[in-house]
Amino acid sequence: MPLLFKKQKKIVFMTWNDFQNRFQTIRDNKAFELFVIGVIIFSSLMIGIRTYEMHPVAEQILWGLDYAVTLFFLLEISIRMAAEDRLKDFFKKGWNIFDFVIVAVSLIPLDDSQYALIARMLRLFRVMRLISFIPELRVLVSALLSALPRMGYVALLMFIIFYVYAVIGNLLFENINPVLWGDLGVSLLTLFRVATFESWTSVMYETMAMYGLSWIYYLTFIFFSAFVFFNMMIGIVVEVLDEEHKKLTADQDDLEKQEHVDYEMRIEQELQALHQKLDALLAQQAVK
Structure with missing residues (x-):
């Protein structure tokens, strides 16, 4: 069978x-x-x-x-x-x-x-x-989060300027247009409109009809809000973004160095293992 x-x-x-x-x-x-x-x-x-x-x-x-x-x-x-x-x-x-x-x-x-x-x-x-x-997006978000504390102080100073100008605008222009300058809240909204250049000239010309030098009020406010503070914000973000890029580059370099060290250690271990096998084979041959 x-x-x-x-x-x-x-x-x-x-x-x-x-x-x-x-x-x-x-x-x-x-x-x-x-x-x-x-x-x-x-x-x-x-x-x-x-x-x-x-x-x-x-x-x-x-x-x-x-x-x-x-x-x-x-x-x-x-x-x-x-x-x-x-x-x-x-x-x-x-x-x-x-x-x-x-x-x-x-x-x-x-x-x-x-x-x-x-x-x-x-x-x-x-x-x-x-x-x-996406690493690039992570760098941008990390830079934004890192810049927030510094930007907070600039925003606080900006709010103080807004507050002072809003109170002055309410005191000077309330009788001209209560809709725009009737109280502190609407005055702040009007100043935000001026800071974003949304038809701000019509607001200025309306007050200039009674106060001819009121253009000084608007131009100085725009100088502080749109030029000084806005550029300060940009400067902070750019500086922090540069720091984040340097940190990312340093981390990548450290990672590459660590990978290179690990690779060399792995090669060394493999060589040692080969040497041990070779020594064992030579010992067997010597016994025979």
């Missing part, structure tokens, strides 16, 4: 480290990152398309696509979380927390309730995830 040999199948059990390595490979894959960016743009376009009147069938298709995008974002954030060596390491980065909050909010089931409008508005914020995926 012929002997029957049963071929045994080798069962491979994957450990969590194996899964984690695969998740890290997916997370660090540039194609995957570009695909996520494409899905973010697509989801934002869907929200824009839904502002138009559509056929009920098209509405149902968009509804299904929206849920598919939501599930994809859930899968994507889960992969990124699982790729970390420790889960708490994921939440050490501010941009990861930002992505997690946006994805979590988009999972709130509000479409069939009276809060459906709120749900659609919250899902609109998914387009802001582009900031966390």
Whole structure:
């Protein structure tokens, strides 16, 4: 009788480290990152398309696509979380927390309730995830956040100037046009109109009919608000943006140096392993 040999199948059990390595490979894959960016743009376009009147069938298709995008974002954030060596390491980065909050909010089931409008508005914020995926946008946002404390003092000084000029405008021009200068609030709005150059000459000519030198009031205010403070704001943002670019360049250089060191250490370890194998083979040959 012929002997029957049963071929045994080798069962491979994957450990969590194996899964984690695969998740890290997916997370660090540039194609995957570009695909996520494409899905973010697509989801934002869907929200824009839904502002138009559509056929009920098209509405149902968009509804299904929206849920598919939501599930994809859930899968994507889960992969990124699982790729970390420790889960708490994921939440050490501010941009990861930002992505997690946006994805979590988009999972709130509000479409069939009276809060459906709120749900659609919250899902609109998914387009802001582009900031966390595009390094240049991250630099701009980081620069803006870093500049806010300095800009706050400039804004405070600007408010003081606005306040002084608003009170003066109320005292001088209230009788000319109460609609524009009737109290402090409307005076501030009028000055904001002047600062943005929105038909400010008509406001000036109206007061010049009674006070011929009132042009001094407007020109000095425009000089402070539109020229001095505006350029101070720009200067602060440019300075902080330059600092952020230098910091990003330094971080990239450190990362490249670390990768080079890791590569050299890995090559050295492989060479040591080869030397050990060679020594073992030579020892075996010597014994024979």
